[in-house]
Amino acid sequence: MARSTAGSGEPGAMAEDEADEALVGRVAGGDRRAFGRLMERHMGLAIRVAQKVAGSAADADDIAQEAFLRVWTRAGSFDPARARFTTWLYRIVVNLAIDQRRRPAHAEIDAAGEIAASDPEPLGVLVAREERRAVDTAVAALPARQRAAVVLFHMEGLSGREAAAAMEISEKAFESLLIRGRAAVKAACRAREETVGGARDDR
Helix, strand or coil, X not given: CCCCCCCCCCCCCCCCCCCHHHHHHHHHCCCHHHHHHHHHHHHHHHHHHHHHHHCCHHHHHXXXXXXXXXXXXXXXXXXXXXXXXXXXXXXXXXXXXXXXXXXXXXXXXXXXXXXXXXCCCCHHHHHHHHHHHHHHHHHHCCCHHHHHHHHHHHHCCCXXXXXXXXXXXXXXXXXXXXHHHHHHHHHHHHHHHHHHHHHHHCC
């Protein structure tokens, strides 16, 4: 519940901890300050999810900006009785990111890989980095909706119910997507390990 601003000396003043849902109500009335507050709080989340679901660092900023443009233009349609603001924002970002993934792919600077550092790193760090890279590669190869399910549940930490609401599907349908996505990631990582292991044995 939003804290009262009575006695602040400024009509319509916002409390620093005013709830997101209250801010959306202000945005629906054209309050740009409330919109700015929402962007400050959640732009990082939008960019992070956009990059993970779209698989493109180059497109993440554009997707996040478009998501907040939709927050501004559609704030009046938001119903706080049905969902939290963050669930609504996840839904907007995921839908935009999935649409972006369906467009023709283009090469990215990020895809060129990292320049290796001259200083040696501990073996454990190198192994952990390779394992993370293998998982990221496997997730990136998933169909768009499976990818979104894995990102929301495993990388963003949403519950099954929250993630299903963000994707506008039933919990059962979400669970099915998540199971298939996890199985595909595990299979891809296992296949990679066997390939790498076989290559080492051939040396």
